[in-house]
Amino acid sequence: MVNIVKRMRKLRELLWIRVGPGALLLPKEVSKITLEFNKHINGGHRGARKFWREMLPRIKYRNPSVPISVMRHSNDSGPAKLCIYTKSASAPNPSQSSISTPPSATPNPRNTATPDTTAPAFTIDMKMIPESQILEELIEKTGATIIEPSEQELQEMKDIADFKVRSEGDRVQVREHLMKQRREEELLRLARGEITATA
CATH class of the missing domain: 3.40.30.10 (Glutaredoxin)
Structure with a gap:
């Protein structure tokens, strides 16, 4: 659900x-x-x-x-x-x-x-x-x-716009965190000799 x-x-x-x-x-x-x-x-x-x-x-x-x-x-x-x-x-x-x-x-x-x-x-x-x-x-x-929007509808539109801005910022932050984790895991595997470095 x-x-x-x-x-x-x-x-x-x-x-x-x-x-x-x-x-x-x-x-x-x-x-x-x-x-x-x-x-x-x-x-x-x-x-x-x-x-x-x-x-x-x-x-x-x-x-x-x-x-x-x-x-x-x-x-x-x-x-x-x-x-x-x-x-x-x-x-x-x-x-x-x-x-x-x-x-x-x-x-x-x-x-x-x-x-x-x-x-x-x-x-x-x-x-x-x-x-x-x-x-x-x-x-x-x-x-x-x-038909003009009411005060409540204007507030809801502002809330939705704010939420979209926040969610885009959260997406960027999560993406950066995942990329950082993947880079660290790749460096660890490279240090262990599991993979070879590519130029």
């Missing part, structure tokens, strides 16, 4: 998903988000990939009821776009807007009878722009609220 202290440390390190760039609360009007970009960074898709890897988990964590779909292609010259759908854009017909369906955090498009043909309310072209600018445009277009 894993040591309880190690487990607690790992759980505290999951703090990265709660705070940082991308920790924001989307307005209730946002009904869906889709991303499309290349699997590799070639062709200006670096910012889109970093946004997907570093910021999208925080957005999903803070907005679990908003479905987010990601489509990755292999075409370097293909699109890199972020589409934001809103409820007003998805229900232009007043007779259809009265019919309410329960929200689902994980929709399965294969089970739907008709494909979703609604146009996105906002589209952000992510090609050739850094992930921080993508996030700024998302906040500006949706009016999302940035």
